[in-house]
Amino acid sequence: MSKQQLKTAFSASLPVLFGYLTLGIGYGLYMQNLGFAWWYSTLMAATIYGGSVEFIIANMLTEHFQPLTVLLITFVVSFRQIFYSIAFLDKYQAKGIKKFIQIFSLSDETFAVNYFLNPAPADAQNIYTMVSLLDWCYWVVGATCGSVFGTALHLQIKGLDFIMTALFIVLAIDQFKKSKRKLSSVSGLVITIICLLLFGTTYFLIAALLLLALEYIFIYKKEAQA
Incomplete structure (x- = not known):
């Protein structure tokens, strides 16, 4: 050096x-x-x-x-x-x-x-x-x-x-301001809130992360096929 x-x-x-x-x-x-x-x-x-x-x-x-x-x-x-x-x-x-x-x-x-x-x-x-x-x-x-x-x-x-x-x-x-996919950002917030209501503060984060990961995979595959 x-x-x-x-x-x-x-x-x-x-x-x-x-x-x-x-x-x-x-x-x-x-x-x-x-x-x-x-x-x-x-x-x-x-x-x-x-x-x-x-x-x-x-x-x-x-x-x-x-x-x-x-x-x-x-x-x-x-x-x-x-x-x-x-x-x-x-x-x-x-x-x-x-x-x-x-x-x-x-x-x-x-x-x-x-x-x-x-x-x-x-x-x-x-x-x-x-x-x-x-x-x-x-x-x-x-x-x-x-x-x-x-x-x-x-x-x-x-x-x-x-x-x-x-x-x-x-x-x-x-x-959110920079994102081209506003809908995915909003859906992420909605999914997190729903998981919080269904699973409580202890397990909502795990459920939300799994669902968000699945959403990401779905969107990625859909865009790849387009």
């Missing part, structure tokens, strides 16, 4: 640095407000590295733990990563530990940065790997700082437990 390669990777990842540090600090504070020790934030940020998945799991750890529900939620929320991987089959050609780093740390933001990078073939794999590693470090450092500062200063921010709900409401509205 040359200095020039490192400089290129760092420059490309600067937008992610500011975004991940800010969101990471928010996540660390959220974990601290839920009552977790600071190292929980670091451990989850470093090993899960799933953004929204981490917020979901953090909240679920405060309740009755349901492994199957966690597994299904993680799969559905992270399903798009499959398409990221397919899109990068030609770009990501590293081997050994570099290959592991590229695959493990393929987040939305890393995908966006590396997708538009066009380094020289001789430098490409080192730059892609370093961008991935830097983005991962930004998130872990942000989460750790948020939790450590929150613990040291005994911060208890009222309403911070609503951060996950607010986050997903904003994301849902944004996706």
Whole structure:
């Protein structure tokens, strides 16, 4: 890894640095407000590295733990990563530990940065790997700082437990505006409400996820045949 390669990777990842540090600090504070020790934030940020998945799991750890529900939620929320991987089959050609780093740390933001990078073939794999590693470090450092500062200063921010709900409401509205299939978005909301009424708060999420997965498969097949 040359200095020039490192400089290129760092420059490309600067937008992610500011975004991940800010969101990471928010996540660390959220974990601290839920009552977790600071190292929980670091451990989850470093090993899960799933953004929204981490917020979901953090909240679920405060309740009755349901492994199957966690597994299904993680799969559905992270399903798009499959398409990221397919899109990068030609770009990501590293081997050994570099290959592991590229695959493990393929987040939305890393995908966006590396997708538009066009380094020289001789430098490409080192730059892609370093961008991935830097983005991962930004998130872990942000989460750790948020939790450590929150613990040291005994911060208890009222309403911070609503951060996950607010986050997903904003994301849902944004996706609805961009979506070409408004009907599928509305049907997703309707299915979730019906499952909540039929199965209660304990099992509605599993039922809703299964039905939404079936709906997605049906729509995908219908569009493929069109």
